Amino acid sequence: MTVRAAAKSASTPREEEILAAAARIFREKGYHGTSVRDIAESVGLLKGSLYHYIRSKEELLARLFEGALEDTIRELETISSRDARPSDRLRDMVSAYVRAVTDNIDAVSLYLREWRALPAPQLTRVRARRRAMRALFEDVIADGVRAHEFAAADAKIAALAILGMCNWLYEWYRPRGRLDAEALATTIADQALRSVKR
Amino acid sequence: MTVRAAAKSASTPREEEILAAAARIFREKGYHGTSVRDIAESVGLLKGSLYHYIRSKEELLARLFEGALEDTIRELETISSRDARPSDRLRDMVSAYVRAVTDNIDAVSLYLREWRALPAPQLTRVRARRRAMRALFEDVIADGVRAHEFAAADAKIAALAILGMCNWLYEWYRPRGRLDAEALATTIADQALRSVKR
Numbered sequence: 001m002t003v004r005a006a007a008k009s010a011s012t013p014r015e016e017e018i019l020a021a022a023a024r025i026f027r028e029k030g031y032h033g034t035s036v037r038d039i040a041e042s043v044g045l046l047k048g049s050l051y052h053y054i055r056s057k058e059e060l061l062a063r064l065f066e067g068a069l070e071d072t073i074r075e076l077e078t079i080s081s082r083d084a085r086p087s088d089r090l091r092d093m094v095s096a097y098v099r100a101v102t103d104n105i106d107a108v109s110l111y112l113r114e115w116r117a118l119p120a121p122q123l124t125r126v127r128a129r130r131r132a133m134r135a136l137f138e139d140v141i142a143d144g145v146r147a148h149e150f151a152a153a154d155a156k157i158a159a160l161a162i163l164g165m166c167n168w169l170y171e172w173y174r175p176r177g178r179l180d181a182e183a184l185a186t187t188i189a190d191q192a193l194r195s196v197k198r
Numbered sequence: 199m200t201v202r203a204a205a206k207s208a209s210t211p212r213e214e215e216i217l218a219a220a221a222r223i224f225r226e227k228g229y230h231g232t233s234v235r236d237i238a239e240s241v242g243l244l245k246g247s248l249y250h251y252i253r254s255k256e257e258l259l260a261r262l263f264e265g266a267l268e269d270t271i272r273e274l275e276t277i278s279s280r281d282a283r284p285s286d287r288l289r290d291m292v293s294a295y296v297r298a299v300t301d302n303i304d305a306v307s308l309y310l311r312e313w314r315a316l317p318a319p320q321l322t323r324v325r326a327r328r329r330a331m332r333a334l335f336e337d338v339i340a341d342g343v344r345a346h347e348f349a350a351a352d353a354k355i356a357a358l359a360i361l362g363m364c365n366w367l368y369e370w371y372r373p374r375g376r377l378d379a380e381a382l383a384t385t386i387a388d389q390a391l392r393s394v395k396r
Contacts, residue, residue, distance in 0.1 A: 113311070151392070154385060157377065161389050164366025165359040172358055179355065187352060191359050194349075195393035 022060045031110050062122040065111045072100040073133050080136045086144030095189035101169050102181040109170040151198040162192045220258045229308050260320040263309045270298040271331050278334045284342030293387035299367050300379040307368040349396040360390045
């Protein structure tokens with residue numbers, strides 16, 4: 001989770017500081033190993049005072065995840081609206097998405113494991129945004145079919161299959177693994193593009 | 199979960215009967231909605247007597263999942279050892295795997311969500327078997343590269359990406375959705391094959 005991503009979901013400088021601290025400590029100690037007290041202390045607050053800004057550790061997770069998700073959606077929207085061939089747009093979108101997953105692997109893994117436990121309003125919001133993100137992939141695939149670049153019979157299934165390729169990283173990606181994140185993004189983007197090419 | 203799959207992990211007729219009953223009731227009432235008492239009653243035992251055969255609901259889940267996994271591995275091994283081109287073997291393996299996931303969607307979803315909670319010996323065993331299954335995909339992809347049918351630069355990453363396409367079904371597949379399971383298997387197998395083709 002980047003500080004930039006953390007800042008996106010904050011509405012005041014103090015909240016921004018708390019989210020950035022939480023992102024850093026979750027990364028260092030792991031989510032389950034981090035207490036609300038750890039976060040409070042790192043920003044010079046008592047635990048009780050921190051609750052003035054946030055309701056729970058789960059809420060912090062949800063807001064960090066939403067911050068990263070909004071960053072990712074913004075980046076995907078920029079790529080998908082470029083004046084480029086669907087093949088080039090899809091390749092760059094998958095590559096950006098893989099990098100978003102690997103850059104935020106702790107928050108993404110935790111979210112994909114634990115989203116059922118999120119408070120309902122946040123869950124509803126996050127799911128709607130994830131659907132919007134999926135639609136960006138669906139649209140570029142449908143564009144590619146119309147342009148006779150892609151052969152996908154069903155753009156929705158094709159998009160879900162490609163997102164599956166990427167999301168499944170949360171079960172196997174290790175930050176200090178054999179391939180660096182950049183090479184992995186290129187490899188998966190290449191495979192995803194071939195998967196729909198005519 | 200099929201009764202056939204359930205029976206695979208049983209060692210006595212009585213255990214076989216209990217596993218088959220558990221599979222049926224999990225499917226009907228959902229895992230979390232099923233009590234050990236429900237299962238005991240369906241085979242004419244008191245709850246206390248059932249504990250003579252099984253230790254917990256988690257153990258039943260693990261054994262059912264292992265049964266389905268062993269069935270799937272056996273089927274994949276049969277396909278992968280056929281005297282056929284790597285393209286044909288990979289297509290049929292993905293199709294069989296998608297059908298295994300969709301046929302056992304309740305057990306697969308639950309397992310992929312809850313495996314971290316399984317008792318250590320079962321978890322170790324299941325993870326080893328999942329690695330063995332992944333190796334079957336890796337091997338057929340490597341065969342295809344050697345035969346100049348496939349272009350995958352890294353057979354392991356390619357196998358993980360394809361398994362991701364399939365496993366991700368647990369997050370979006372609905373048994374009574376728009377596409378039936380057979381059409382879905384064909385669509386995903388086709389996309390997976392294209393993803394590695396030269």
